[in-house]
Amino acid sequence: MSEFVLAIEWQGFEKDKYVHTVLEDNILPPYIAQCRWFAGKARQIKLLKVKDTVHFGSFIFMTFEVKYDEGDSELYLLPLSFVEENTQEIAQKGVLCKASMDEKIGLLVDAIYDEKFRAKLFTSVFHQSTFPQHNDDSLVFAKGKAFVEETEEIDSILPNIDSSNSAMIFGGKYFLKLYRKIFAETNPEAEMVEFITQNSDFRNIPRFAGSISWKRETAPEITFGVMVEVIQSLKDDWSMTGDYLNDFLEAFVEGNFQIKESVFDKVSLLAHRTAEMHKALFALRGADSFNAEPFDRQYRRFLHEKFENLLERRYNLLTENYLKLDGQAQALAWKFMESKDMILEFIDQVLTRPLFSYRTRIHGDYHLGQVLATEHDLVIIDFEGEPESTITERKIKHSPLKDVAGMIRSYHYAVAAKLFNATETSTIEPKVLQRAADRWYKLIKDTYLDEYLGVFGSPHPLFKDNNEINYLLLFHLLEKAVYEIGYEVNYRPSWVKIPLIGIAEVLMEVEKLRR
Incomplete structure (x- = not known):
């Protein structure tokens, strides 16, 4: 850390061009490069600009924009x-620079590392x-059903969690997620958790315990953070499924x-x-953003266009990387590319096919890693939605079968990854491994679907009939598997056969429908 001492004042910070320039040119670039929450490490920064200042007592929330040589800019x-020297121990990774304020010398720090800041956050939720x-904007703290504290005095810690956001735990009871990459809209996770908790x-x-929002007079509200109750979990369901496997x-x-009962x-x-979650979302009333829609x-045009564009991008990606794939993956990729007309014909049906089912807000990024296993039950977490989608797209209502397809694909990944990557199976023929994986997956998939649909009963407004269920499930299974190709080709080429096998399975069912 440089010996340079930056003179700062919170009053008027938003207009202090000198401090902004020093932050933009000298302090923020090296600091954010070592932060887990900064997503742009691999991209060439073109411009970094301090944007807004939101005052919070003796602290501030500052936003800054990062523009890159290529791609969209991001807001953080x-x-x-300001922590006066010799008043508390601050972790080195939280220090931006040496600073002075009101003739006192100390450090300018990421405030989450300041215990006084964390205490102020909790007190503010307590008092709402x-x-x-x-400028007529407001920083607003809300409190939810799960907040049951009778005193504002509580200890806080920063858990050692590798995340794209920042986490704080208060009294071992409340988990506060402070969003780092922010968007000019309310965060879908805060909305979902609040509505489910408050209305079902x-x-x-x-469950929802509180939130931090920047309510702007002339622009959409921005969510800074959400507080929920702490879940005492054993592990996530992906890990538990790995144990079963x-x-x-x-x-x-x-x-x-052999599969144990x-x-x-x-x-x-x-x-x-899963079905109970979807029923709770369907039952919510009183807010347009949660009312079910046809x-x-x-x-239909949105679904069609999004899938067609995704399909084109994945075809191009496979074509460019075809020679890098192993023999089995090449054969599967070739079969996928040969089936393009059949896939397009199947996608086209979403424009004209009679569909009387309803759609609602859904989890949106549903897989085994989003489920925590407690001692006697399961808890569903992380309602932020699909990472590659915009905030607006994450709030679009879909058939709950989109979530179901995500979970089914997750089970397929679990068994394929286990059987094809284990040292114990390295001498077994791929055809034999595939047969075993297919049998396991089919049994698990059927078990999951039978129980899920059984909870709803028939008829239910979300699912008109079995024909619609079958079509929509195949549509979203195919969409999900095509989406997965992108990550595997770019980061794990040896795994690309997993989504390609998933696509082949769906295409067999599509072929049955055509016949």
């Missing part, structure tokens, strides 16, 4: 605190405080195909909780 949130800004009896999520793998290597119990439980023409 950085809370700032509002901090008026100079569904308890298998980290270890037992399956051990038996398989010895020549047995307890595995089916857990799969059924997850399906049941498959109108505009939405």
Whole structure:
């Protein structure tokens, strides 16, 4: 850290061009480069600009914009605190630079590392405080059902979590997620968790305890953070499924195909909780953003265009990287590319096919890693939505079967990754491994679907009939598998066969529909 001392004042910080310039040119670039939450490390920064200042007592929330040589710019949130020297120990990774304020020497720090800042956050949620800004904007703290503290005095820690946001835990009871990459809209996670908690009896999520919002007079509200109850979990469901698959793998290597009954119990439980989540979202009323809607023409066009564009991008990606794939992946990729006309014909049906089912807000990024296993139950987490989508797109209402397809694909990944990447199976023929993986996957998939649909019963407004369920599920399974190709080609070429096998399976079902 440089010996340079930056003189700062919170009053008028938004107009202090000198401080802004020093931050932009000298302090922020090296600082954010070592921050886990900064997503632009691999991109060439063209311009970094301090944007807004939101006052919060003796602290500020500063936003800054990062523009790149290529691609969209990004907006980040950085809370700032001045900590006088010798008053508290600050982790080195939280220090921006040496600073002076009111003739005192100290450090300019990322405020989450300042225990006084964290205490101020909790007190503000406790009192549901509002901090008026100079331009009729307000920093607003809300409190939810899960906030049950009777005192504002509470300890806080920064858990060691590798995340794209920042986490704080208060009294071992409340988990506050401070968003770092922010958007000019309310965050879908804050909306979803608040509405489910406040308007339904569904308890298998980290229930809403509070939020921090910047309400702007002439622009959309921005969510700075959301507070939920802490979940005491054993592990996530991806890890737990891996444990079940270890037992399956051990038996398989010895020549047995064996799935314990307890595995089916857990799969059924997850399906049941998924259905309850979707029923809670469907039942919510009183806000347009959560009312169920039909498959109108505009939405159908959106689905069609998005899938067609995705398909074109993935075809191009596979064509460019075809020679880098192994023999099995090349054969599967070739089959996929040969089926383009059939896929396009299948996608086209979404424009004209009679669809009387409804669509609602959904989880949007649903897979085994988004489910925590507690001692006796399962808890669904992380409602931010699909990472590659815009905030507006994440709030679009879909058939809940889009979530179901995401979870089914996650099970397919789990078994394929286990069987094809284990040292114990390295001498077994791929054809034999594939047969075992397909059988496991089909049993798990059928168990999940039977329980899920059984919770709704028939008829239910979300699902008109079995024909619509079948079409929509195949549509979203195919969409999800095509989407997965992108990550695998770019980061794990040896795994690209997993989504390609998933595509081949869906195409077999599509072929049956055509016949």
